[in-house]
Structures are given as C-alpha cells and as structure tokens.
Amino acid sequence: MPNSKIGGLGYYVPSNVYTNHDLTQYMDTSDEWIQERTGIVERRYATKHKETPTTMGAAAARIAIERAGITKEEVDFIIFATLSPDYFFPGCGVLLQRELDITKTEIGALDIRNQCSGFIYGLSVADQFIKSGMYNNILLVGAEMHSMGLDYSTAGRNVSVIFGDGAGAVLLQATDKEEGILTTHLHSDGTYAEELAMINFGSHGGYHDDKDYGFSVTDKPGGTFVTTKMVEDGAYPQMNGQLVFKKAIVKFVEVINEALTKTGLEKSDIDMLIPHQANLRISQFVQKSMGLSDDQVYNNIQKYGNTTAASIPIALCEAWEAGKINSGDLVCLAAFGSGFTWGSTLIRWA
Numbered sequence: 415m416p417n418s419k420i421g422g423l424g425y426y427v428p429s430n431v432y433t434n435h436d437l438t439q440y441m442d443t444s445d446e447w448i449q450e451r452t453g454i455v456e457r458r459y460a461t462k463h464k465e466t467p468t469t470m471g472a473a474a475a476r477i478a479i480e481r482a483g484i485t486k487e488e489v490d491f492i493i494f495a496t497l498s499p500d501y502f503f504p505g506c507g508v509l510l511q512r513e514l515d516i517t518k519t520e521i522g523a524l525d526i527r528n529q530c531s532g533f534i535y536g537l538s539v540a541d542q543f544i545k546s547g548m549y550n551n552i553l554l555v556g557a558e559m560h561s562m563g564l565d566y567s568t569a570g571r572n573v574s575v576i577f578g579d580g581a582g583a584v585l586l587q588a589t590d591k592e593e594g595i596l597t598t599h600l601h602s603d604g605t606y607a608e609e610l611a612m613i614n615f616g617s618h619g620g621y622h623d624d625k626d627y628g629f630s631v632t633d634k635p636g637g638t639f640v641t642t643k644m645v646e647d648g649a650y651p652q653m654n655g656q657l658v659f660k661k662a663i664v665k666f667v668e669v670i671n672e673a674l675t676k677t678g679l680e681k682s683d684i685d686m687l688i689p690h691q692a693n694l695r696i697s698q699f700v701q702k703s704m705g706l707s708d709d710q711v712y713n714n715i716q717k718y719g720n721t722t723a724a725s726i727p728i729a730l731c732e733a734w735e736a737g738k739i740n741s742g743d744l745v746c747l748a749a750f751g752s753g754f755t756w757g758s759t760l761i762r763w764a
C-alpha cells in the first residue's frame with residue numbers, strides 16, 4: 415500500500431494589507447483590543463472583482479505543482495476547501511480546474527465544506543485516495559475571501575477583525591517509502607452548528623429555530639435562498655466567541671494526543687506543530703497545555719489573521735520556506751472550527 419507525502423506546497427496572500435488601525439475607520443475597535451485578545455496585527459484582503467478564492471487558490475496551486483516537479487496535466491484529482499466560495503454552486507473545485515486550464519484531463523474535483531478544519535478533512539480524504547491506489551497526484555487547496563462577506567460596522571466587530579484572505583495548496587503524491595502522512599483523525603459535534611455559522615443564506619426556512627427569516631410559507635414550490643429580511647437583518651457570519659474558544663482549547667489538545675497515541679509517538683517527538691490559526695491565544699494555550707517549546711510551534715496569525723481553510727497550508731508553506739521543516743521531521747497539523755469540526759494529522763516530512 416503506498417503512502418502519501420506532500421510533494422510540493424505553495425501559498426498566495428493578496429497584496430492589500432489592512433492593519434488593526436485601518437479597521438478603526440469602520441468600527442469602534444482598537445489595535446490594543448485586537449492584539450491583546452487575538453494576537454493579530456494585520457491581515458490581507460483580496461482585491462474585489464479581480465481576486466476570488468479560485469484565483470488565489472490557483473496562484474498557490476501553480477507553485478505547489480511546480481515544486482512537486484510534475485506538470486499540471488499530471489494532477490489526477492482536485493480537492494478544494496473553502497467557506498467563502500465564488501459561487502453557492504458549483505464549488506471552487508471545478509472553477510480551479512478551469513482557472514488552471516486543465517479541463518481537458520476531465521479529472522474529478524471535490525469540494526470540502528468543513529470551514530477551519532477543511533484542510534485537515536481534505537488531507538485525510540486525499541490520503542485515503544492515495545493509499546487505496548486510486549490516485550497518485552492530488553491537488554489540495556484551501557482558500558478564503560472573508561473580506562467580501564463580513565460586517566465592518568461595530569455590530570460585527572467581534573467577527574470581522576479576526577478574519578483575513580489568502581490561499582494555500584499542497585500536492586499530495588504517492589510514495590513507496592515509510593514517509594508522509596502517518597495518520598489522520600476527524601471529528602465533529604453538530605450540537606453546536608449555529609455557534610459559529612452563516613445561516614442567513616440557505617434553504618432552512620426557519621426549520622431549525624422556527625424564527626421568521628422572511629421565507630414565504632406556502633405549499634407552492636419556489637422561493638429564495640436569501641430573503642430580503644435576511645439581508646436586512648444582516649447576512650453575515652455569527653459567532654459565540656467564548657464558547658468556540660473554550661471548546662477549541664480542549665479539542666485541539668485531545669485530537670493531537672489521539673494522533674500521538676495512534677502512532678505510539680510522544681509530544682517531544684513533534685518537531686513542528688502547526689495549529690489552525692484561529693487566535694494566537696488558542697495556539698499559546700495549546701502549546702502550554704502540551705508542554706511544547708516555542709520552536710516546536712509555528713504561528714503567523716499576527717500577519718494574516720484567521721484565514722480558515724487556508725491557514726494551515728499557508729503556515730505550513732511559510733514554515734517550510736523558512737527552513738523550519740526538514741526531511742525526517744515529525745510535523746503535526748491540527749484544527750478546530752465551525753460545525754463544530756476538528757481534526758489532526760501527523761506527517762513524517764519527506
């Protein structure tokens with residue numbers, strides 16, 4: 415049975431930098447509050463009408479493909495994770511295929527909707543496809559354009575200051591060696607589905623909470639995924655930040671330990687932990703609970719904010735480019751977010 419290794423990786427962040435101070439133009443917030451609560455100093459925003467998750471994902475993907483030493487025509491499957499897709503449907507997978515100009519190969523394209531855990535979920539799916547022998551070169555992309563869909567008034571400040579735009583990509587390849595992805599672990603608990611969610615866009619019609627979202631109540635077919643009332647109320651993400659924080663710090667540690675137990679490895683064996691960049695305080699809490707040193711954990715949320723499905727591949731690529739990840743290293747990736755969903759993986763770097 416082949417293993418799967420990361421044969422190439424790349425990232426793209428838009429050039430527009432927005433500091434905490436810049437955000438004070440739009441809402442009642444401060445650099446001090448944002449840095450103290452989240453560690454974020456600045457984030458990048460894509461250029462509207464010119465960039466999308468698909469274009470940013472394609473930019474990251476081109477680098478990953480080149481570094482893997484293959485041609486784009488040799489990619490035999492696409493997996494795309496995002497919560498801010500170009501369209502409600504079709505998903506970004508097929509748009510990326512078109513953007514990369516590889517439609518002639520007619521390869522499959524899968525869209526992942528697991529928000530902050532999207533990259534780990536995608537990695538696990540890719541790993542199983544490679545281990546089963548079905549595919550040899552899988553392109554996995556995580557990309558987000560949060561800036562298009564956030565509330566930049568004071569009412570939305572608890573959510574909007576956290577998120578940033580960007581994309582990361584890896585090219586997963588089959589290998590006969592004892593290297594690459596050692597294990598992956600995926601979890602969810604739908605009890606908390608609405609605690610970090612964007613519900614004002616969909617077909618629920620008030621089913622889950624019996625509220626009036628302005629859907630017409632009639633037996634006749636027809637309607638809309640987004641009603642005028644939803645738009646008036648604010649079609650934005652909602653987040654119970656304190657609950658997410660409390661759950662995250664427990665589940666991050668649990669799922670990392672699960673991966674270590676499965677592989678018989680110790681936390682001291684971890685050369686680099688890359689936690690999903692949700693909040694620097696969460697990463698620091700996880701680091702402290704696990705007794706890891708500063709050089710065992712990589713964070714870059716200070717520069718990019720929380721880029722959801724893109725955060726792990728961007729950080730992974732940056733750490734690798736900086737020479738912080740080398741052949742033979744044990745790399746741990748872990749994520750927690752909306753759903754709630756969470757997951758981890760251990761990788762013996764090829």
Ligand code: UT7
Pocket residue numbers: 442443444447448451452530571572573575610654655656658659662691692693696720722750751752
């Ligand atoms: O990828 C997973 C995604 N999400 C997360 O991981 C989020 C996890 N949670 C968090 O990171 C934190 O809960 C936040 C950073 C979102 C918020 O920090 P907090 O310490 O939990 O603040 P809070 O929501 O309890 O709000 C405290 C105060 C409130 O004011 P009052 O009621 O005490 O007067 C908020 O209105 O801070 C206020 N506040 C702000 N003030 C300035 C909330 N957002 C802001 C802001 N600027 N941006």
